[in-house]
Amino acid sequence: MQQLAVxxxxxLTALVLSLVVLVGLTGQPIGAIAAPADSLTVHLGTAxxxxxxxxxxxxxVVGQRYRLVLDNPSxxxxxxxxxxxxxxxxxxKVQAAGVEVxxxxxxxxxxxxxxxxxVFVPERPGRYELHCAIAGHAEAGMVGQIKIVAAxx
Numbered sequence: 226m227q228q229l230a231v232x233x234x235x236x237l238t239a240l241v242l243s244l245v246v247l248v249g250l251t252g253q254p255i256g257a258i259a260a261p262a263d264s265l266t267v268h269l270g271t272a273x274x275x276x277x278x279x280x281x282x283x284x285x286v287v288g289q290r291y292r293l294v295l296d297n298p299s300x301x302x303x304x305x306x307x308x309x310x311x312x313x314x315x316x317x318k319v320q321a322a323g324v325e326v327x328x329x330x331x332x333x334x335x336x337x338x339x340x341x342x343x344v345f346v347p348e349r350p351g352r353y354e355l356h357c358a359i360a361g362h363a364e365a366g367m368v369g370q371i372k373i374v375a376a377x378x
Contacts, residue, residue, distance in 0.1 A: 261290070262290045262291055262292035263289060263292070264291075264292045264293075264294065265291065265292070265293055265294070266293075266294040266295075266296065267279065267280065267283070267293065267294070267295050267296075268296055268298055269295060269297045269299065269303035269305060269335050269357065269367075270297060270299030270301070270303050270367070271298060271299055272298045272299065272300075274300055274301070275299075276357070276362050276365040276367040277366050277367055278305075278355060278357075278367060278368070278369040280369075281355070281368065281369035281370070282370055282372075283355070283369065283370070283371045284371075284372045284373075284374060285347045285371070285372070285374070286347065286373070286374055286375075286376050287347050287348060287349070287350055287373060287374065287375050287376050288346065288347070288376050289346065289347070289376070290317075290344070290345075290346050291344070291345055291346070291347070292342060292343075292344050293342070293343040293344075293345070294340065294341075294342050295333060295335060295340070295341045296335070296339070296340045296341075297335035297336065297337055297339050297340075298338075300337050301337060302334060302336045302337065302359070303334075303335055303357045303359065303362065303367065304332055304334050304335075304356075304357045304358040304359060304362075305332065305335070305355070305357075306331070306332045306355070306356050306357065307331075307332075307353050307354065307355045307371055308331045308332070309351070309353045309354070310353035310354075310355070310371045310373070311329065311330055311331045311332075312329075312331075312349075313347065313348055313349035313350075313351060313353065313373060314345040314346060314347045314348055314349075314373075315345060315348055316329065316330050316343070316344070317344040317345060318342075318343075318344050319333065319341060319342070319344075320341065320342045320344075321339065321340065321341035321342070322339070330343070332358065347373040349373060350373050350374055350375045351372075351373055352370060352371070352372050353370070353371040353372075354368070354370060354371075355368065355369035355370060356368045356369070
């Protein structure tokens, strides 16, 4: 009986240490990682070649987990460039074409027909500029704004 008690105590200790390590490695509370992500799709350009983001105004809440699906229905490549926004979030992953990228992401290039999924948790409130970094695209209207707001209590 005493061996069972020791085994259960060791198991509990291992579980607690695993949780501490997980929080320490990710920098995020476990609830934010495990919570279902709110999903939003942004189109980079249009099928008829218009240079714009649809939608071009995005809003996220600090501490919530999001799944941002980016697609490019246009006949040319586009960039989702928002460095300051990317610096204000914790990126869990970016996934595209069977590849998963982790770590700091500042810009995504999408070729015609491409789709990418960006899973993240906003950390810093603010207003951030979004643009396509290809010469002439921002000037033609391929710009937007991303707003991160504090969580309401």
